[in-house]
Amino acid sequence: MKLPPRVEGHLALVDRAVGSLLRGWARALPEVLVFTLVIFLCGSLLFTTDGLRLLADQTLAASPELIVQRVIGGRAVPIPLTHAARLSDHPAVRRVRPRVWGSFYDATRQDTYTLMSYLPGEGPPPGARILEQTLRLDALGADEVLVGRGYAREEGLRPGDEVILTDSTGRPRIFRLAGLFTAATDLWTHDLVLVQEPALRELLGLAPGEASDLVVDLHAPEEQEAVASRLAGLLPDCRVLTRDGLRRGYHSAFGWKSGAAMGILAVLLLAFATLVWSRAAGPSQQESKEIGVLRAVGWQVREVLLLQLWRGTLVALLAYALGVLGAFLHVFRFEAVLLRPLLAGWTSLYPRFDLPPSAPGGTLLLLLFCSWGPYVCALLLPAWRTALVDPERVLRGLA
Amino acid sequence: MTLPSAAPRTALDDQPLLHFSRVGKSYRDGSREVWPLREVSFTLRAGEVGLLLGPSGSGKSTLLLLAGGVARPTEGEVELLGRSLARLPEELRTTYRRQHVGIVFQQFQLLEEERVLENVILPLLPQGVPRRVAQERARRILAELGLAALTQARAGLLSGGEMQRVALARALIADPALLLLDEPTSQLDTVTATSLLGELARLRGRGRGLLIASHDPRLVERLRPDQTYDLRDGVLTLLDGPGPA
Numbered sequence: 001m002k003l004p005p006r007v008e009g010h011l012a013l014v015d016r017a018v019g020s021l022l023r024g025w026a027r028a029l030p031e032v033l034v035f036t037l038v039i040f041l042c043g044s045l046l047f048t049t050d051g052l053r054l055l056a057d058q059t060l061a062a063s064p065e066l067i068v069q070r071v072i073g074g075r076a077v078p079i080p081l082t083h084a085a086r087l088s089d090h091p092a093v094r095r096v097r098p099r100v101w102g103s104f105y106d107a108t109r110q111d112t113y114t115l116m117s118y119l120p121g122e123g124p125p126p127g128a129r130i131l132e133q134t135l136r137l138d139a140l141g142a143d144e145v146l147v148g149r150g151y152a153r154e155e156g157l158r159p160g161d162e163v164i165l166t167d168s169t170g171r172p173r174i175f176r177l178a179g180l181f182t183a184a185t186d187l188w189t190h191d192l193v194l195v196q197e198p199a200l201r202e203l204l205g206l207a208p209g210e211a212s213d214l215v216v217d218l219h220a221p222e223e224q225e226a227v228a229s230r231l232a233g234l235l236p237d238c239r240v241l242t243r244d245g246l247r248r249g250y251h252s253a254f255g256w257k258s259g260a261a262m263g264i265l266a267v268l269l270l271a272f273a274t275l276v277w278s279r280a281a282g283p284s285q286q287e288s289k290e291i292g293v294l295r296a297v298g299w300q301v302r303e304v305l306l307l308q309l310w311r312g313t314l315v316a317l318l319a320y321a322l323g324v325l326g327a328f329l330h331v332f333r334f335e336a337v338l339l340r341p342l343l344a345g346w347t348s349l350y351p352r353f354d355l356p357p358s359a360p361g362g363t364l365l366l367l368l369f370c371s372w373g374p375y376v377c378a379l380l381l382p383a384w385r386t387a388l389v390d391p392e393r394v395l396r397g398l399a
Numbered sequence: 400m401t402l403p404s405a406a407p408r409t410a411l412d413d414q415p416l417l418h419f420s421r422v423g424k425s426y427r428d429g430s431r432e433v434w435p436l437r438e439v440s441f442t443l444r445a446g447e448v449g450l451l452l453g454p455s456g457s458g459k460s461t462l463l464l465l466a467g468g469v470a471r472p473t474e475g476e477v478e479l480l481g482r483s484l485a486r487l488p489e490e491l492r493t494t495y496r497r498q499h500v501g502i503v504f505q506q507f508q509l510l511e512e513e514r515v516l517e518n519v520i521l522p523l524l525p526q527g528v529p530r531r532v533a534q535e536r537a538r539r540i541l542a543e544l545g546l547a548a549l550t551q552a553r554a555g556l557l558s559g560g561e562m563q564r565v566a567l568a569r570a571l572i573a574d575p576a577l578l579l580l581d582e583p584t585s586q587l588d589t590v591t592a593t594s595l596l597g598e599l600a601r602l603r604g605r606g607r608g609l610l611i612a613s614h615d616p617r618l619v620e621r622l623r624p625d626q627t628y629d630l631r632d633g634v635l636t637l638l639d640g641p642g643p644a
Contacts, residue, residue: 005527012524023512293508296469298497300490303525392470
């Protein structure tokens with residue numbers, strides 16, 4: 001097949017660029033490695049935060065629109081069920097359900113765990129598998145518990161084992177472990193102990209006419225912000241959290257953590273910048289000679305620059321492909337093992353979780369342009385300076 | 400022998416191929432201005448061989464680089480095929496060079512990390528000549544110069560004579576009208592030099608102009624040039640030939 005001369009010219013340049021990279025692999029290898037490492041870490045960070053946001057979004061999508069908590073002196077306290085009746089009367093409210101939950105501190109392990117009861121009507125989306133065993137949440141026995149994988153691991157528990165919890169009077173209560181939550185729900189269930197409501201009220205010392213908080217479903221979920229402010233006015237001793245507000249909070253938290261991690265990466269980025277700068281400072285003697293020879297045998301300045309552009313692009317694309325692939329596997333296959341402690345945990349139990357695999361186009365493009373752009377510029381600038389000089393001066397070593 | 404030939408000889412062959420008119424070239428060496436060439440004038444026609452004799456440092460290489468449009472004159476005119484190289488914009492000057500001039504540099508200026516074949520096809524790469532075609536042409540020229548077995552050898556591992564021939568093959572690959580050779584025999588033993596001069600003698604019969612710079616006066620006998628000049632301290636003197644047009 002006969003190709004247009006312009007295409008043939010580009011193919012020849014690409015071919016030459018590949019050949020020279022293979023010949024000079026010893027020089028190119030450190031650059032590719034540093035480059036790959038930077039993209040791997042930045043990519044891991046971005047994929048993890050993107051994945052956490054996506055996971056938070058997916059989970060919050062099944063959450064109630066509003067959560068009402070009673071706050072006294074800046075501290076959340078049990079909310080009387082009479083408040084639920086007042087909220088139910090509001091025309092925007094479709095349903096109000098009291099929730100019973102709390103936390104307890106395990107002095108032996110110095111960990112805080114979450115205790116929660118099953119809330120009828122609130123569960124996983126249809127078809128979602130949240131338990132490793134075939135169980136129904138609403139069929140949990142009065143003396144049975146379900147626990148997250150983190151709690152089970154810390155306590156060394158397996159289904160059928162005894163679980164000892166201490167109630168509000170200090171008396172131990174013995175339960176049987178009926179099952180474990182799946183890894184897919186780790187972000188939310190890792191430190192969770194699910195107990196039937198009567199037993200949980202005894203553990204927490206919660207009176208029958210009280211709840212930990214209230215969850216509110218609305219007729220028009222898209223108006224949750226406006227309704228929330230009206231309900232807050234109705235119950236001055238309460239604060240009303242919206243699902244959208246929680247989502248913003250999670251996004252902001254993950255964004256902040258991502259920024260902090262980026263700061264740690266700054267050292268590596270500095271090393272990369274130094275590499276780029278040394279490139280930009282000037283071509284090596286060998287590169288200068290090559291440019292001089294190419295110019296002397298009739299290459300235009302733009303053709304020399306095109307060759308450098310292809311070289312830089314090949315190095316950048318190779319490092320990009322390796323870095324992104326490595327980051328993808330690291331985050332979605334190996335559970336972001338290097339970044340998880342920094343990005344995910346809010347107790348000393350760092351959740352292990354299966355993030356939903358996703359590589360947003362924006363993230364991929366950001367990584368591409370932040371890596372390819374500076375590197376190619378660092379190659380082109382000195383080559384352009386050298387190529388502009390009379391090739392005679394380059395060949396004589398005068399430039 | 401099928402070395403690439405320039406266009407068949409026509410009446411145009413009597414037209415000047417290369418014309419120097421009062422050409423001077425200066426460099427700045429610190430605060431001092433050095434003039435390796437002054438007031439150089441001569442004409443080379445298609446099919447002619449011009450020989451520049453002179454000791455090392457006399458300005459021969461500078462003159463060749465000016466003739467090939469690699470360097471620009473400080474004063475005067477260098478015309479190639481009737482076009483003033485100094486007045487051409489950089490891009491056109493480069494285009495003119497790659498279309499009409501082949502240069503064999505004194506130090507060969509090969510890319511030593513690369514293979515012989517890659518060195519030879521360099522001038523053709525950006526011109527859109529299919530790589531396969533360029534490689535076939537390079538192999539043919541290399542074979543005719545006795546280097547068929549070395550096409551895949553690294554240029555840096557060759558002997559001086561082999562490097563010289565690779566540089567000659569690279570200069571010939573684009574079938575130029577003007578071939579410039581800087582000290583073509585300086586790094587060759589007698590046998591290799593004789594062989595190379597045989598090749599050059601064959602090239603002169605193909606309507607191509609040759610301008611050769613050398614410090615070796617024996618080339619006058621062995622090449623039988625149409626014009627012979629002596630270049631000393633930047634001043635050109637005609638020793639034998641028709642003289643400036």
